[in-house]
Amino acid sequence: MVRALVALLYLQACALAAPRAGTPWPRRVRGRIINGTDASVADFPWMLSMEAAGQQWCGASVVGGSWALTAAHCVSAPYLTLRAGSSTWGSGGFVLDVSQTIIHEDFDYYAMTYDFAVLQVSEPFPLGPNVQPVGLPPDGYEPPAGLPVTATGWGATEDVWYPDVLQRVDVEVLDRSVCQEHLGSIHTVTASMLCAGQEGHGACHGDSGSPLVHNGTQLGTVSWGQPTCVGPAAVYGNVASVSSWITNTTGA
Structure with a gap:
């Protein structure tokens, strides 16, 4: 109960990102992963569900054997875990505790610059068909408009x-x-x-x-x-x- 309450208190802090400091997101919104469709983690095996005190919180991606990448504004929540290898949040796959969080040193919440953090999990990700690291682009790569x-x-x-x-x-x-x-x-x-x-x-x-x-x-x-x-x-x-x-x- 205590963890669930704490998670609810933090809930508005993570969701795209607050447009201005102190401005909460609405609990209900018009809009969605807009006009999206159901997906399988088998097609996106790097995809992770970040849960705070057992509540769906943010997303993340596998970038190494024991490391994940996410947004810095997501990591202020307590009791973080990462669920790998499941297309369904809250069930299936593998749940790993977050043992270390490192926020990019140039992250600025008020300007939303360098909104990155890496998370180390308590044990290596169980790599397999549904759990794989994502590739990273070269330094300085600028994807072209229209990609x-x-x-x-x-x-x-x-x-x-x-x-x-x-x-x-x-x-x-x-x-x-x-x-x-x-x-x-x-x-x-x-x-x-x-x-x-x-x-x-x-x-x-x-x-x-x-x-x-x-x-x-x-x-x-x-x-x-x-x-x-x-x-x-x-x-x-x-x-x-x-x-x-x-x-x-x-x-x-």
């Missing part, structure tokens, strides 16, 4: 706060100027961020930390966007801006 990418997660849908089954949505990389135009009044869009989306499609609250992938390489982590989730663009952490940091920190 097709896929976001996955258990974030809010139009009907439920957390869907039972993993969702996927196909969008495309956008020029940062597009996110600056639509979202610049919330935060400045910097080189540590990646812009992606498509009208009527995208990530939503609860997808934070989840991977944005092209051909098995993770280009982004869900970070922040419009509170309604219905805008044409959303902001992801730009993984290529921290590839060396990830490998140096985790030894992956």
Whole structure:
């Protein structure tokens, strides 16, 4: 009961990301992993469900034998565990305790820059068909506008706060100027961020930390966007801006 209560108190802090410090996300939203479809973890074996005190919290991805990547704004919650190898949150797969959390030293919650953290689990991930590390892009890689990418997660849908089954949505990389135009009044869009989306499609609250992938390489982590989730663009952490940091920190 105590853990569940603590998790509920933290619940609004993690979901895309707060557009302004102290502004809570609504408990119900119109919008979803917008126009997404059910997905199988067998097609996205790096996908992890991050749970806080047993409650679905954020997403993460396997980046090494004992390491995961997520958004820095996700890791303030207590009693974090990672569920690997399951398409259904709250059941199946393998649950591992988080033993260490390392937030990128340049993370700024108020500006949402360098929204990255790596998590070490208490024992190695049980690698197999449904649990595999995702690829990382080269340092400084800039994916071109129009590149097709896929976001996955258990974030809010139009009907439920957390869907039972993993969702996927196909969008495309956008020029940062597009996110600056639509979202610049919330935060400045910097080189540590990646812009992606498509009208009527995208990530939503609860997808934070989840991977944005092209051909098995993770280009982004869900970070922040419009509170309604219905805008044409959303902001992801730009993984290529921290590839060396990830490998140096985790030894992956």
